[in-house]
Amino acid sequence: MALVESLQKAIDYMEEHLKDHITIEDIAKQANVSPFHFQRTFMILTGISVGEYLRRRRLTLAAQELSTTNCKIIDLAHKYGYDTPESFSKAFRKQHGVTPSEMRKGIGKLHSYNRLTIQVNLKGADPMKYRIVERDAFQIVGIKQEFSCVTEEMDAVIPKLWDEAHKSGTIDLLIQLNNGQISGLLGVIVDFSGQKNVMEYWIATEYIGGVPDGLSRFEIPASKWVVFEVRGPVPDAIKKYMETNFFRMVPI
Template sequence: MNWISGLQKAIDYIESHLTEELEAADIAAQANYSPYHFQRVFGILCGYSLGEYIRMRRLTLAGSELASTDRKVIDAALKYGYDSPESFGRAFSRFHGITPVQAKSGRAKLKSFSRLSVKLILDGGSTMKYRIEKMGELEVIVKKKNFSCDLETSNRQLPEFWGECWTDKTMLELFERNPKEGIFGDALLGLCLSEIPQANEFVYAIGMMYDGGPVAEELSVEKIPAHTWAVFECVGPIPEAFQKMQHTVYSEFFPSSEYQPSSGLDIQVYPTGDMQSDKYVCQLWIPIEKNL
């Protein structure tokens, strides 16, 4: 299954189950991706989370039914996954700007959020610097933490984690043992290491290449399996330039290349320097495999 058809199959699955309970793992399985990897790529490509898409599609359909049929508000609430008319009413009003009762009058204006359709659009020829690297097993020393696979939640929690690592002196400890040589050079690493599917969580870590020395209690040594990697170069201030580059990787590079990501793992390489500079250079390493 290729990149485009896998994503479309997942969206089709969502659309055919909007009145049922939807689990991220079941949706991701339609595209042959892990829950974390699918939700992350979905958010990068669409600009909103998987949960937001499902919520907006359900509220669109609920509004249409209330305005055009004799369906009761409580029945619409239960049909589209809400526990009570009150919680449904609050969500409905935030989305449509009117109450469900007003929608039933038939004269109010409703919002509509259309279903997604995945297409590969050839538009211009953007240039992207990348290389393919075959690497054996790597060892990194890190501080790690579990985060929700929900994009909205993790986007809030990850910057807080970086801040915590500066505040609690983790960064100073890492810099003191920075090897400054090797494949990543003098750089901090942000790593998406693994997933915990049963908890809908993933493990994220901040660290550096392991220098072989003793390991403090709050840190751990993690092994990164051997992979073939696509290495993308990003130039510009962080996080804006990095986010733009990520979107280009998933919306342009993978759909039009012979490769696809082989797992949810990735490594963000942040060399020492002024991250707000227009000339700041960082990298994104993504494990890849040939399209089937």
């Protein structure tokens, strides 16, 4: 339960500091994990990035203040981390469908996002198949693309990258090159940037040898791995597995 408590502590920290400037490093520190692993876990469990969660919650609170107080829009913009009323209005309209001024006139309906809490599901009927693997550093080769952690962009960019890799023959090339312990293809996320809220996604394979033309190389450091067996289409099968066997985050 320590992991559950740590993640909930990080969520509570975000809620307590919605009006402050906080970084992914600040948040991940509360859960005692790296920024990369916290962001990845949070995204798998919620379907959105940490940055997107903060934005939604801040704009939810801003809308509540607009409807219940006479606070000036410029003051609200500054309070919730926007440099100008224009940038605040743009973000507000993206979430709620109306500008702050229109909302005060009773136009449109607000989109409210409640805070998250972790709900633990204990299920023992379906056994979890896993193994512990300890490996030295190894090399993967493939293609990569940077993408935003915003869920909508992830859902569009990653499938498109795989589709293009199929059409270009890259998938066939990677299958032919595969000569390491891991058979088949890999989808790897690396180089998370909390400041830019972006990640780097790789389609790759484990390969021993020089880097072939047209491909890039990345070294996976020596680590101990917990390998879970998940069957089904990606990424839905992985998300379902996490929710079924571990825990999930729900709004309250």
